[in-house]
Amino acid sequence: MSGPNTDYDPVEVTPLKAEEVEAMREAALAAVAAAADLDALKQVRLEHAGDRSPLALANREIGALPPQARKEAGQRVGQARGAVARALAERQEVLEAEHEEGMLVTETVDVTLPTDRRRRGSRHPLTLQSELIADIFTAMGWEIAEGPLVEAEWLNFDALNLGPDHPARTMQDTFWTEPAENHVVLRTQTSPVQARTMLTRTPPIYVACPGRVFRTDEYDATHSPMFHQVEGLVVDEGISMAHLKGALDHFAARMFGEGVGTRFRPSYFPFTEPSAEVDLRCFVCLGVRPEECRTCRGEGWIEWGGCGVVNPRVLVACGVDPEVYSGFAFGMGIDRSFMFRHELEDLRPLFEGDVRFSSAFGTEI
Amino acid sequence: MKAPLSWIKEYVDVPADVTTEELTRRLTLTGLKLEAVESPGAQISGPLVVGRVLTMEPEPQKNGKTINWCTVDVGDANGTGEPQGIVCGAHNFAPGDLVVVILPGGVLPGNFEISARKTYGHLSAGMICSARELGLGEDHDGIIVLPADAGEPGQDARGVLGLDEEVIELEVNPDRAYALSLRGIAREVAVSVEGATGFRDPALRDTPPANDAGHPVVVEDPTGCPVFVARKVTGFDPSAPTPSFIADRIAAAGMRSISLAVDVTNYVMLETGRPIHGYDADKLRGPLVVRRAAAGERMVTLDGTQRVLSPEDLVVTDDSGIIGLGGVMGGETTEMSATTTSILVEAAHWDAVSMFRTGKRHRITSEAGKRNERGVDPTICEAAADRVVELLVAHGGGAADPGVTVVGTPPPMPTLTVAGDRAARVSGMEISEQTAAEMLRAVGCEVSGEGTGTLSVVPPPWRPDLTDPQDTTEEVVRLVGYDKVPSVVPVPPAGRGLTRVQQLRRRFSRTAAAEGYTEVVTFPFVGDADLDALGIPGDDPRRTLLRLENPLSAEAPCMTTTLLPGLLRAAARNVGLGAASFGLFETATVTLPTGGVAPILPVDRRPTEDELRSLEEALPRQPLRLGLVAVGEADASGWWGQGRPVSWADAVDAARAVADSVGLELAARATERAPWHPGRCAELVLAAVEAGDDGTVVGHAGELHPKVCATLGLPRGSVAAELDLDVLVEHAVHLRPAPAFSGYPVAKEDVALVVDAGVPAASVEAALREGAGELLESVRLFDVYTGEQVGEGRKSLAYALRFRASDRTLKEGEAAAAREAAVARAAELTGAAQR
Structure with a gap:
């Protein structure tokens, strides 16, 4: 049945009659509309638009028609096939969309299920706080200095105007290493780093030294044989207490918030003269109605650390000419600062390695 | 104080x-x-007044008690002047007595509010108080009856009771x-204090001149004891009570009342700052001699302790031997007692450094020692002794002996030369030379040279701390006011930020956290038992520990040589607290002792480079380490299915991640090392080092020995690693070159090789790489099989090889040829047979 059937009598070819073509088209469109899913539509396509569909067969007959009839029949059949093809395409699109939608519905999951397949790590809050402090000072243009934990007695004490018979030596209960004649201690303060800095650099010196220190304090809620300090040291021409105050006020504001400043009270440290205790304006109540404040307990101020103008004796021992240079130094506890900054009453969780503690702070504070 | x-x-x-x-x-x-x-009166508010009992009528009650219906004259304190009606349950008073009355509106300790209330058929308007109700003691036997001359009715009772103190x-x-x-x-x-005036120096008094009639005293060491004053009181009544003003004041100062004689010496010490010692004069034999002790001499101090003395200790002796540790503590043999009627009063000035050393050596802390070692005014010995004599005579009924012994003279104070503008320069404030001089005079200094730009300052004798110009500056600035110091942020030259080493250390720590480990901080103290628990053998270098003279705990007297003891302890604590799966890490230095002596260098100049080097060389090596431990599951079990337990490979991989953070690759080789499983411990070396070489060791990682886990209470299979971060820092890659990629297609070839079970996979891979040549892009081991199909003692390693040329598409057969070459090399070097 291929090829034009030239022998065919066109008059006899009923399928090309207008009403017949129309019927084929209607039947096809009805079938398309009735196709409920993509499989059904595929079947409809085969039956009504495939090679053996009535319209395809009709199309094939056109060539057999007398020339005068071909045009009209061609148009009629062509239009019908076009309409069916368009209907199929449209229906295809609709059904595909429906199918897609249905598939996504069946793929729905419970997004509230737990997702903690991988262990999450975290960093110790004291490390984070030390880094935060280092960042504050490097942003001011200072540098970060370091030194060993097991330190020469001379650097920890003598160089800092703490001679062997200085009563202040007993203020810092020192761990001595065996034998004591070796004069090696666990540093009781980060100040030997200041001495090291002055011995190895020439002014101007602007350094902060965060680090670990040791004292023979029995371990309890407020004492630890190991804790952390940050000290600052500036040695330059024309440095005064005013610069010390400026640096500490800036540090306080960066660390505890704008508007948090400091207050000086006279004090005593062998390595500074004049010396001062530095109090931090309570960053919770800002001194407004402190009697209701749990952080500063009614003081309006929080004891933060010690500071002062570097004692010229220290400058001399560390090779800095006190006639040309002056300096200031300060120091405060990182652990203690952390405790009041984060409302921690008992310091022991800092050193007991409970994963729940560090995890609570994640990787930044 | x-x-x-x-x-x-x-x-x-x-x-x-x-x-x-x-x-x-x-x-x-x-x-x-x-x-x-x-x-004491802080908790009392409202009208607390003296009252005079006018009438009291006992009224027996049904409950058996008898109450007193009283009327009390409270003057005008009640606003009317009429007698106040008060019901009182006590009976220890009578009409006419002065009592203490709290009127309605008052509040007693315990927030006890007083109001007029109906009780026992009367309107009781207030309360007659007992000592306990006022918080003055436990005495509740009755109400307080005041002495007849205590005051007038209506007067505030606080002053009368000392409640306003x-x-x-x-x-x-x-x-x-x-x-x-x-x-x-x-x-x-x-x-x-603004407005405070008229300071009256209690140590400024006329004292009798020294004479030869006093108890003989010889000071053999005038440096140790520049001034020694001795006075005597005879006929003293040892049973005389301490007057209340002395007892109350020394109690308020935190000292215990012992006896009149002791209390008076303490009172004068509090008053003047000068520690005083009293001897039972009748027990003294011959002259007092002040000298240094001979090595090994002994004495019993009055706390009953036998002391072995050092040649640095200052002692007081008489003919009987040593009778006191000068300035620190008296001796037992001449101690004042309940029968002492004759007292020798010693007021001596002692060398502060000696006092400090002796106190430290004998572990004696006392109120006297605290003052003597910090420095006392040496000029007031006579005045203080005289004041003691005065009080002993006045309250103990004795007589002052005319003898006055004074040996030595107070050392002179130094003259300090201070630049007139020093305080201004140091403080950053405007402080004139004149102001500076004024302030120094205010604290007792003699100041001259005003207007010359240089002040001459002689500190007062009670300020031995003022030895340098800088010390005078603090005096000036604190009196001008620390609160007036301006705030000026100093401007440094351009900074360089964190050093590279500091930056790298942050990377290590961040990487460990990113790998799922939680940072901990532990104490570095260990003892032998800690290393035993880790199975570290006796000859291991990690057993060479730096020991502390004064450790807090006898179990942990040393500085650790490895981070693992602290980490594993922390891990065990977490397990004990119920944590099932976790990873911990710590970065800290460890201490590898060298045993050097760090000299005490001079402080009056900069040390020489040689001297500084000798300090550095004496210190132990303190490399920075990173340790980590993982317990339980690496990937958690959950609704998604079974999890994966941690394995030795997790520890090695975490170590590799840390090294990778600074561009370094670590190669593993099998080793045996505590505390790891002998068959599951990798020694990690820098991979850049040629195979076969003894490469730089970075650390170790693997599964912990089952015995270690059992000992410490960790689940079997827990893993750990320890790395030397200083080595990683030293070799860290500074600038990593950007990679070049080929855009040509990849050719994939798989190969399975059978080798002896003992052949390290790393060797096979290295041979494959070598044989495959430059077309090889990557090798990945994707399967390890042992079993029947490959035979006993053998294993099959399956590799996926990827080949790619940088400049062309590979021709057919090129990849296969490269694969054959790789296999041939592996066969040659490792005995591998293709499966």
Whole structure:
């Protein structure tokens, strides 16, 4: 049945009659509309638009028609096939969309299920706080200095105007290493780093030294044989207490918030003269109605650390000419600062390695 | 230092409108920090007055008790002047007695509010108070009956009862020893508190001149004891009670009342700052001699302790031998007792350094020692001794012996030369030379040279701490006011930020956290038992520990050589607290001792480079390490299915991640090392080092020995690693070159090789790489098989090879040829047979 059937009598070819073509088209469109899913539509396509569909067969007959009839029949059949093809395409699109939608519905999951397949790590809050402090000072243009934990007695004490018979030596209960004649201690303060800095650099010196220190304090809620300090040291021409105050006020504001400043009270440290205790304006109540404040307990101020103008004796021992240079130094506890900054009453969780503690702070504070 | 305010005000006039709060605020701002204010009457408010009982009518009650219906004259305190009707349950008083009455509106301790209330058929308008109700003691046997001359009805009773006394507690820094006395505190009030005037020095008194009639004293060491004053009181009544003003004041200062004689010496010490010692004069034999002890000499101090003395200790002796540890503690043999009727009073000035050393050597801390080692005014020995004699005579009924022994003279004070503008320059404030001089005079210095630009300053004898120009600066600045120091942010030259080493250390820590490990901080103290628990053998270098002279715990007397003891302890604690799966890490230095001596260098100049080097060389090596431990599951079990337990490979991979953070690759090789499983421990070396070489060791990682896990209470299979971060820092790659990629297609070839089970996979891979040549892009081991199909003692390693050329598409057969070459090389080097 291929090829034009030239022998065919066109008059006899009923399928090309207008009403017949129309019927084929209607039947096809009805079938398309009735196709409920993509499989059904595929079947409809085969039956009504495939090679053996009535319209395809009709199309094939056109060539057999007398020339005068071909045009009209061609148009009629062509239009019908076009309409069916368009209907199929449209229906295809609709059904595909429906199918897609249905598939996504069946793929729905419970997004509230737990997702903690991988262990999450975290960093110790004291490390984070030390880094935060280092960042504050490097942003001011200072540098970060370091030194060993097991330190020469001379650097920890003598160089800092703490001679062997200085009563202040007993203020810092020192761990001595065996034998004591070796004069090696666990540093009781980060100040030997200041001495090291002055011995190895020439002014101007602007350094902060965060680090670990040791004292023979029995371990309890407020004492630890190991804790952390940050000290600052500036040695330059024309440095005064005013610069010390400026640096500490800036540090306080960066660390505890704008508007948090400091207050000086006279004090005593062998390595500074004049010396001062530095109090931090309570960053919770800002001194407004402190009697209701749990952080500063009614003081309006929080004891933060010690500071002062570097004692010229220290400058001399560390090779800095006190006639040309002056300096200031300060120091405060990182652990203690952390405790009041984060409302921690008992310091022991800092050193007991409970994963729940560090995890609570994640990787930044 | 605790000081009753009334005692302070005995020596300085403070205006009535200066509150205690203001006074202590000023003291705090000038350097004597307020610690606390104690006030016995602080919890009482409202009208507490003296009353005179006018009438009392006992009224028996049904409950068996008898109450007294009283009328009490309270003057005008009740606003009417009429007698106050009060019901009282006590019976220890009579009409005409003076009593203490709290009127309605008053509040007693315990927030007990008093109001007029109907009771026992009367309107009782107030309460007659007992000592306990006022918080003055436990005496509740009856109400307080005041002495007949105590006061007038209606008068505030607080003063009568001493309830208005306030005791201030001040923190005294080591350089301000003069403030360990009422004399010093009063002087400070006069200087610091606005309006306070008229300082009266309690140590300024006329004393009888020295004579030869006193007890003989020989000072053999005038450096150790520049001044020694001795006075005697005879006919003393040892049973005489301590007058209440002395007992109350020394109690307020925190000292116990013992006997009149002891209390008086303590009282005068508090008053003047000068420690005093009293001997039972009848027990003394011959002259007193002050000398240094001979090595090994012994004595028993009055605390009953036998002391073996050092040649540095200053002692007081008589013919019987050593009778006192000079300035620190007296001896037992000449101690004053309940039968002492004759007292020798010693007021001596001692060398502060000797006092400090002796106190430290014999572990004696005392009120006297605290003052002597910080420095006492050497000029007031005579005055203090005289004051003691005065009080002993006045209250103990004795007579002052005419003998007055004075040996030595107070050492002179130095003259300091201070630039007139020093205080201004150092403080950053405008302080004129004149102001500086004024302030120095205010604290007792003699100042001259005003207007010349240079001040000559002689500190007062009670300020031995003022030895340098800088010390005078603090005095000036604190009195001008620390609160007036301006705030000026100093501007440094351009900074360089964190050093590279500091940056790298942050990377290590961040990487470990990113790998799922939680950072901990542990103490570095260990003992042998900690290393035993880790199975570290006796000859392991990690057993060479730096020992502490004075460890907090006998179990952990050393500085650790490895981070693992602390980490594993922390891990075990977490397991004990119920944690099932976790990873911990720590970065810290460890201590590898070298045993050097760090010399004590001079401080009057910069040390030489050689001297500094000798310091450095004496210190132990302290490399920075990173340790980590993982327990339980690496990937958790959950609704998604079974999890994956941690394995040795997790520890190695975490170590590799840390190294990778600074661009370094680690190669593993099998090793045996505690505390790891002998068959599951990798020694990690820098991979850049050629195979076969003894590469730089970075650390170790693997599964912990089952015995170690069992000992420490960790689940079997827990894993750990320890890395030397200093090595990683040293070799860290600074600038990593950007990679070049080929855009040509990849050719994939798989190969399975059978080798002896003992052949390391790393060797096979290395051989494959070598044989495959430059077309090889990557090798990945994707399967390890052992079993029947490959035979006993053999294993099959399956590799996916990827080949790619940088400049062309590979021709057919090129990849296969490269694969064959790789296999051939592996066969040659490792005996591998293709499967």
